[in-house]
Amino acid sequence: MTTNQADDALLALAQSFREALRQSVYVMRRLDSEEQLSSAQLGVLKMALDGGARVGGIARNLGVKVPSATEQIIKLERAGLVKREADPDDSRAVRVAATPAGRAAVENADRRRNEFIAGILGTLSQAERDAVQAALPVFDKINNSVQN
Amino acid sequence: MTTNQADDALLALAQSFREALRQSVYVMRRLDSEEQLSSAQLGVLKMALDGGARVGGIARNLGVKVPSATEQIIKLERAGLVKREADPDDSRAVRVAATPAGRAAVENADRRRNEFIAGILGTLSQAERDAVQAALPVFDKINNSVQN
DNA sequence: TCCTAACAGTTAGGATACCTAAATATCAAG
DNA sequence: CTTGATATTTAGGTATCCTAACTGTTAGGA
Secondary structure, eight states, X not given: OHHHHHHXXXXXXXXXXXXXXHHHHHHHHHHHHTOSSOHHHHHHHHHTTXXXXXXXXXXXXXXXXXXXXXXXXXXXXXXXXXXXXXXXXXXXXXXXXXXXXXXXXXXXXXXXXXXXXXXXXXXXXXXXXXXXHHHHHHHHHHHHHHHO | OHHHHHHHHHHHHHHHHHHHHHHHHHHHHHHHHTOSSOHHHHHHHXXXXXXXXXXXXXXXXXXXXXXXXXXXXXXXXXXXXXXEEEOSXXXXXXXXXXXXXHHHHHHHHHHHHHHHHHHHHTTSOHHHHHHHHHHHHHHHHHHXXXXX
């Protein structure tokens, strides 16, 4: 039946997709292992760049629970990369802002990581890069589905 | 200059790609959180299906160090999903083989995870699925580059 | 034959990131 | 002014990974 064929194709794609996911985790780990700033911390730091991210928002955006975000924020604070200050409008809340050192750290980390990945992407054919390019927005969409 | 333009494009693609990687980690975590078998364990178990995977091979294939593989293997053994036996040809080595229960566990876990992902893929347009499909081999290639 | 270097795996110890539950403080509505 | 909801932190625990050190086996000379 047509439906089952469609399902089978979908399941086969899902299987391959899962394989790619597993690999992504591995690539991410490699990327992290060469750096001082973990990707979790880099994620927090980037959200603190605009000057007033709240802990809950950071956690939501990062796909982790609030205590996990707090943990990273504390580490960054101890490293002098962000500062925490009371939200003037809501004393329950905390605003996390990158310090100048934090800003510099983001730029450095981002650049190095991008160069590493760009180095790999540079070995691909243009068609392959186009394929990646075309898939990225879809990945974004998939993530949002999962985010739920 | 042409070279710099190409570099810039590559770096921009790298940036987007990294964003997708970050999301992948998140999706993977979600996928894992709903299951009994972690994806690390599922990976080990799959390699044990053919009956005689060695610890070192499993570690290499999984992109982790040998002690990390051992750790997962021990957990699987305690759960009755694999058994360890001496390699008849080389007494230093250990052969890891899935038990019938292990085999069943893989099938179950794989099916459930594939269905979860297929459910998401099913909400996409055909063009979007094609884009994913086309990008998967490239992801594979990128992974192999990183594996180094 | 025996020694030694290389190799396969396990054990021990430690780091990191994540989670849930409980505690603290503030806000907002009645 | 009380009470329930909200924002964050603290406490405690889990999983995965890592490096270094240890045990046992193999293989290639001297």
